Amino acid sequence: MAGHAGTVDLATSYELCRRLHAAHGRTYYFATRFLPVERRHHVHALYGFARYADDLVDHLDLSWTPQQRRTALERWSSVFLKALDTRSPIDDPVLPAVLHTVRVLDIDHDDLRAFLHSMAMDLTVTRYRTCDDLGEYVHGSAAVIGAMMLPVLGAIHPDARARAMDLGIAFQLTNFLRDISEDWDRGRIYLPLEDLDRFGVGELEFRARHVTPALRRLLAFEVARTRVLYRRAEQGWTMLEPASRTGIRIAHRCYAEILDRLEAADYQVFRVRAAVPTRRKLAIAARELAHPSRPAPG
Secondary structure, three states: OOOOOOOOOHHHHHHHHHHHHHHHOHHHHHHHOOOOHHHHHHHHHHHHHHHHHHHHHHOOOOOOOHHHHHHHHHHHHHHHHHHHHHOOOOOOOOHHHHHHHHHHHOOOHHHHHHHHHHHHHOOOOOOOOOHHHHHHHHHHHHHHHHHHHHHHHOEOOOOHHHHHHHHHHHHHHHHHHHOHHHHHHOOOOOOOHHHHHHOOOOHHHHHHOOOOHHHHHHHHHHHHHHHHHHHHHHHHHHHEOHHHHHHHHHHHHHHHHHHHHHHHOOOOOOOOOOOOOHHHHHHHHHHHHHOOOOOOOO
């Protein structure tokens, strides 16, 4: 999807977003099937927006130079932001569905801009000294994605946004841990360097693609930190409209289990990409449908 496919109608654009979601966000896509039918296309559109921007930065044409990637992202972002304000015709296969979802659900434009800011950071920033430094990136790459989902899911409590952002960050930190090998291949480390220093881990372990005892302790620490966010995000389940709660619990449980798989693989992140098999996702879904989980005491 590197080039534009010409003007497409709204239904076609939503279908393209759905295909992107099904192909690249399998756990999210699975959980989306447990949301009301009339809400699913909006989830597909938001996923398509995030995925397309990420592809411009990372995945589409690996022969692109960083400057070519920056130019493509800036051009795409400019077209999108202009269309937000002017409703001008747009020659892009994904954006018609995204713009429709944003307008229908009145999604906060500042959240969209924060996301695009973080995507641009990926073109220049490859290390984060502190947890706070990483937090700036994660706010745009993940927290606001959780917030953007709220108009789809239906918030019924003023704290729903904060808990949705917790869950978005937990998902992102889980991705960072699962994808350490892939990110290293792109020249990036998404673990705070202050944490590496604390556990006596250097980039030598990454270059050697070897999980030392020190790196294992670091990863266990990051897993524990991420689980705190998952537990806090549980409080958000009852802050959503009842029709959305099952789908969110399923997404929550399926994604959190990636951390269990990392542990079970002894944190061998350079040899094993932790994943939850379909049969296990089905079991989680069946359990949540029959016996809905309750939030841990907060």
